[in-house]
Amino acid sequence: MLSVQRVIVLLGSICLLACGCGQAEEGPPRRIVEGKVEFQGQPLAAGMIRFIPEAPGPVAVARIEQGAYRVDNKGGVPLGKHRVEVVSRQPEPELVEAEVLPDQGAATAISIPAQYNSNTSLSADVEVGDDPQVIDFQLD
Numbered sequence: 001m002l003s004v005q006r007v008i009v010l011l012g013s014i015c016l017l018a019c020g021c022g023q024a025e026e027g028p029p030r031r032i033v034e035g036k037v038e039f040q041g042q043p044l045a046a047g048m049i050r051f052i053p054e055a056p057g058p059v060a061v062a063r064i065e066q067g068a069y070r071v072d073n074k075g076g077v078p079l080g081k082h083r084v085e086v087v088s089r090q091p092e093p094e095l096v097e098a099e100v101l102p103d104q105g106a107a108t109a110i111s112i113p114a115q116y117n118s119n120t121s122l123s124a125d126v127e128v129g130d131d132p133q134v135i136d137f138q139l140d
Helices: 004-019
Strands: 033-039 046-053 060-065 068-071 080-088 122-126 137-139
Touching (some): 046 068, 080 137
Parallel strands (some): 033 137
Antiparallel strands (some): 033 068, 046 080, 060 068, 080 122
């Protein structure tokens, strides 16, 4: 004979299956975005780019490596208008085994003006499409 606890668990499981609980939400429509980032005429060696939607929604982030980025996580950047922030750090020097370099702390920030990150004037409009959308940025 079934105990009351087992009946409750069984009924709860049936309800969850019937409701479709546990299925992932699709979220907003997205598109893969890729491009190049140059700072003072040179490819940005390393950094991050963030697409922050003007309308409420998820932020999309990607690494910048050798001046190139690609946002493809979760299907890319949500469609629509975005504020764009670029942040960069110089790569840390590689250390040889047991070598200690004096006055070499954590990575130091490259002087990218605030108009490209905390007070960004950069923007992008991600449009509907099947192929990756190319958006390049030239920072002075």
